[in-house]
Each structure stands twice: as C-alpha cells, then as structure tokens.
Amino acid sequence: MNIDEEINALRREIEQLRAEISALRRCCEQCCAERQPGQLPADRLAAFTELVKTLLKTTLSNDRKHSRRYHTLTELAEAIGLSNATLSRKLHGKEPLLPADVKRIVRQLLIWGCLDSRMRTRHILNEMGVADFTPAEYHEIELIRGYEIYPYSQSKIDRLRDDLSTQQIADLVARVGYGAGQHTPDALITFMRERKEYAQLRMIALEVYVRAVPPAQWRAEVLSELLRDFDASVRKFTLQIMREHQAPITEADLLHVLNDSHQDVVLHAVKLAGDLVRAQRIAPACLAIPNVANHRYWLIRLRAIEALIAADLAYNRPDTMSLLQAFAGSKYWKSRKLIIEYISERYRRGYLTGADYDRALGLLEQWATDGRSSSENGERARAAVALLRGYDDSPNSSRQTS
DSSP: OOHHHHHHHHHHHHHHHHHHHHHHHHHHHHHHHHHSSSOOOHHHHHHHHHHHHHHHHTSBOSSOSSSSOBOOHHHHHHHTTOOHHHHHHHHTTSSOOOHHHHHHHHHHHHHHTSOOBHHHHHHHHHHTTOOOOOHHHHHHHHHHHTSOOBSSOOSHHHHHHHHHHHSOHHHHHHHBOSSSSSBOHHHHHHHHHOTTSOHHHHHHHHHHHHHHSOGGGOOHHHHHHHTTOSOHHHHHHHHHHHHHTTOOOOHHHHHHHHTOSSHHHHHHHHHHHHHHHHTTSSOGGGGGSHHHHTOSOHHHHHHHHHHHHHTOTTSOOSSHHHHHGGGTTOOOHHHHHHHHHHHHHHHHTTOOOHHHHHHHHHHHHHHHHSSOSOHHHHHHHHHHHHHHHHHHHOTTOOOOOO
C-alpha cells in the first residue's frame, strides 16, 4: 500500500469516527431531553439569550484586532465545543437548550470574567432550572481564569454593574430610589461618569436615570459632561435621550455638539436643534453654522433646512433667507427643491424684498446654471428666476429696499 492509499484510508476512518460521534451526541441529547420535565418557557429562554449577548458585550476579548473588540457568540460557541449554527439554534429555541449547555455557557462566561460573583451565577442558573456549580467546579474555573470568583459583588457600584447588565430597564427603574431603593440616583451618576465602565452599561444607566428621577431633579451638569464624553456612542445616545425626554440644553452645549467631529452626533444634534427652533425656544442661526451648512452628509443639511423653513410659517422672518443662503453649496436635490419652493412662496406673499431679494435671485441663478441640479430642479430654479425677474423688471413694480 502506497502513501496515497494510506492517507485515503485514514480519511475514511476519520469520517466514520465523525459520523459515530455525531450519532452518539444526538443520542445523548435526546436522552437528556427526554429526562427534562419540559422545554423552557420562551420568555425565560429569550431572557437568557439576551443576557448572554449583553454579558459578552460588556467584557473585552484578549484577542483584539481593533482598539475595542468584544467577545462574540462565535467565540463562545467555539469555546464550549459547539458550532456557531448549533449554538444559535439552541439559544433561539429551534433545538433543546440542555442543562449541560447552560452550564457550559455560564462556565465560559465565568472564565472570561463576564460573570464575576457566585451569587449572580447561582441566580442565573436557578432561573434556568440548573443546579449550581460545586465548590470543586468553582475552584477549577478560578484556576483557569487566574483569580478568585467573589461570593458576591464587593461594592454598590459592582452590584449596580451586575444589575445593569442583567436586569430589564423597567426593573432597574423600580430599583432606584432616594434611600429606599437598592440603587440611588447618585450611584447612577457616579457610574455614568466613570469612563472605565463600558459605554453600553453607561448608556443603560443614563436611560434608567432619566426615567426614574423627576425632570425637575435632573442634574444638568451630568448631561453636559456626557455631551462631551470621549465615546461618540455616549454623546449620540445622550442627545437621543435629551430629545426624547425634552431635557433642557444650554446654548453652549448645543453649539458644542453641532460642531462635533462625529457624523452621527451632529445628525442627532441637528434633530434636537430643529425641534427647539420649531418650538421657538432658540434662535435658528445655530442651524446655519459652517459645520452644519457645509457638512459632507446630505441628511444633516436637509434636516437643518427643513427646520429653518418650518420655523418660518408666515414666510416673513427677517433672517431666514440669509440663513438659507449658507446652504448654497448643497447639491442634494431635495434640499435645493425646498429652498426654491420657499423663495417662490415668499415672493408670492410679498415678503421677498431688499437684500433678501438679491440673495434669493443670486442663489437661484447659481443653481440654474451650475449644472449640479437635476433637470427638474434646474427647471424649477429657472422658473423662479423668471418669476423674480418679471417682478423686478415690471414697469409697475415698486421693489422695496431694506
């Protein structure tokens, strides 16, 4: 027998062994499933799945290819000896999630440091109807991870971190109180300000804070700090929360986020500023600053233009036309369409006079000839130019000057 024949024979033996192992595994899982009192309720399984995903995202992997890389379900599946597809099916109820599967998952979370107390581990296993690890098993896990598993969380912040990563928002809100609850607003503030904590948990803490604490007692300086946080996701989420709950914001803070270097932060800042401009709570000039009017992202410019026009219901604000002129470089068809329609309507109402008339005519002539407008917008711009020039050149016109 030559080498090729020996290799082929070995391959056949390996494939046969794989088939036998798969058959034994299916038989074992079937036997275990038959001994189960019943399938887990869907809500409990879903809660466990979300918990696993959250815990993975709150602990950094040692094998990082980028500056911040978290553990993934693929890594978890490989660590516990399952394929990624099999783990996904088990976590989503398409295959039975056996007690052995739960213990292997929780064991790996302990090894990675995603879980850091025996009390919390015991609580998770109890919820899943699985027996706790024995002292010998805990000792084995400690040897692998290289440090002790504490019996319980060591401080209020540790306990808060545990709850933020395991509890539902509504349950966390119920746990917050002034002296009576398990967590205080001050503890949430301390956690939000701690930059070494993971951004996802800090954002959960912020949402719990604004829902649990009356608006009159919100700490404005804390929101201001979060708007200047080093993590762009925290800055963006803070703007979303402030907009959703109509939290007050200072002009300095608003200008700071409107000048942010991160695209998504600026977009949410423009949305918040647009709400305030429409409600006439701030001056609209903030929406025409260079970082907004000249931003490379078309949606930021569009949202600013929409807010400026919506705030001028009567088409007679003295500053609207000069603010819209800041968007002369915008090439997006809808932005140009809105401004052209605004100019035409303002002219028809008789409020396009003086310097505003000159600005509008110059802008329309630019868009009608620069070759960057769509054919439809180009026609709109030329029609608007004809409309304005017809008024200007009419022998009966009495164009006002400012």
